[in-house]
Amino acid sequence: MHPRLLHLLLPLAVTARDVVFPPVSGVQSPFVTSGDDAIAEFPEPNAYAGLTTFANSPFVKCLADGEVEKFDIAFLGAPFDTGVTARPGARFGPTGIRQGSRRISAGEAWSVYTGKNQYLDWAKLVDCGDAPLTFLDNTAALRQLDKAHKVISGRRTNSSTYTTPRIITLGGDHTTTLSALRSTHERWGQVSVIHFDSHIDTWDPKVLGGGISHYAGVNHGTFLHIAHEEGLISNSSIHAGIRAPLVRPKGDLRNDVRCGFEIVRARDIDRIGTSGVIEKIKDRVDGQRVYISVDIDVLDPAFAPGTGTAEVGGWSTRELLTILDGLNGLEVIGADVVEVAPIYDNRGETTVLAAAEVVNSLVTLMVDRPVKT
Numbered sequence: 001m002h003p004r005l006l007h008l009l010l011p012l013a014v015t016a017r018d019v020v021f022p023p024v025s026g027v028q029s030p031f032v033t034s035g036d037d038a039i040a041e042f043p044e045p046n047a048y049a050g051l052t053t054f055a056n057s058p059f060v061k062c063l064a065d066g067e068v069e070k071f072d073i074a075f076l077g078a079p080f081d082t083g084v085t086a087r088p089g090a091r092f093g094p095t096g097i098r099q100g101s102r103r104i105s106a107g108e109a110w111s112v113y114t115g116k117n118q119y120l121d122w123a124k125l126v127d128c129g130d131a132p133l134t135f136l137d138n139t140a141a142l143r144q145l146d147k148a149h150k151v152i153s154g155r156r157t158n159s160s161t162y163t164t165p166r167i168i169t170l171g172g173d174h175t176t177t178l179s180a181l182r183s184t185h186e187r188w189g190q191v192s193v194i195h196f197d198s199h200i201d202t203w204d205p206k207v208l209g210g211g212i213s214h215y216a217g218v219n220h221g222t223f224l225h226i227a228h229e230e231g232l233i234s235n236s237s238i239h240a241g242i243r244a245p246l247v248r249p250k251g252d253l254r255n256d257v258r259c260g261f262e263i264v265r266a267r268d269i270d271r272i273g274t275s276g277v278i279e280k281i282k283d284r285v286d287g288q289r290v291y292i293s294v295d296i297d298v299l300d301p302a303f304a305p306g307t308g309t310a311e312v313g314g315w316s317t318r319e320l321l322t323i324l325d326g327l328n329g330l331e332v333i334g335a336d337v338v339e340v341a342p343i344y345d346n347r348g349e350t351t352v353l354a355a356a357e358v359v360n361s362l363v364t365l366m367v368d369r370p371v372k373t
């Protein structure tokens, strides 16, 4: 190149870094009105800044000694997956669900369906982080989780009317629901369980895992049987989305009824639709306080591949969300989303996005219907 030409081009290369938009309709109007000051300040809120909590909620050290910041509804991670009969990985579920919720933040959570924003309502929502659980001893870990629930549900609420905080647990394998039910029983008495899952999870410990040791009998397929034995749940509970095969031809279902459950199978939705499923659930738990447990494997693996015991032929994310939102009006005293194993998820984060949205629906149910102790 001729040196003189290079001399001409150099200033161009430097100034090309400043992007100047061409005038629109002959009028030049700047995009940033307040100049560099607007960039120099850090605008609030930013969903992608800071450390990850569920839906960018404030983090509170709920298990610390003494008084802590008050709250009404707490998110609590339960990183536990040593009670599984299939693929492990749900100990990373709490982290995965929080990651899936990054897009959700209080200022931008107005529902296009209801016009409401559950994050800017009466309830103060906080993320308590994860319960510190040992990963080497199931019995000890579950005792630690029992205690975490007890401490958090024993805190003072921000509201003066509704005095017991409620907890949404981010699992963890399904065994973790047992700790939540023990805690809710202590605070609220017996509850009906609305159990979304492809598996019944009322297996007798002698049939599933047990017989070897008491320890092995407490797992993610027996916890509802144990909850029944411990008298934590009432005889008006219901499963929804069931499709996994049974271990015994008749014994499993007989035991399931004995544990207080009725069943909505996955394919029932083809006949009765989402509104039919909602009606069945509401009829079943009529007049009772409920605990809602969502095993993410209730969804078809097409919608939630990131789980330990995937079963094909399940519901879509939209169907599940419609059903959950249709349960509005129920007194929900606790809830969880479990069995999220991010290691089997895909690059589009399909499973953790679905799990976060399920938690979002659970928050809405709890905020819409405050419960007095």
Ligand SMILES: [Mn+2]
Binding pocket: 197, 198, 199, 295, 297, 298, 309, 339
């Ligand atoms: Mn399951």
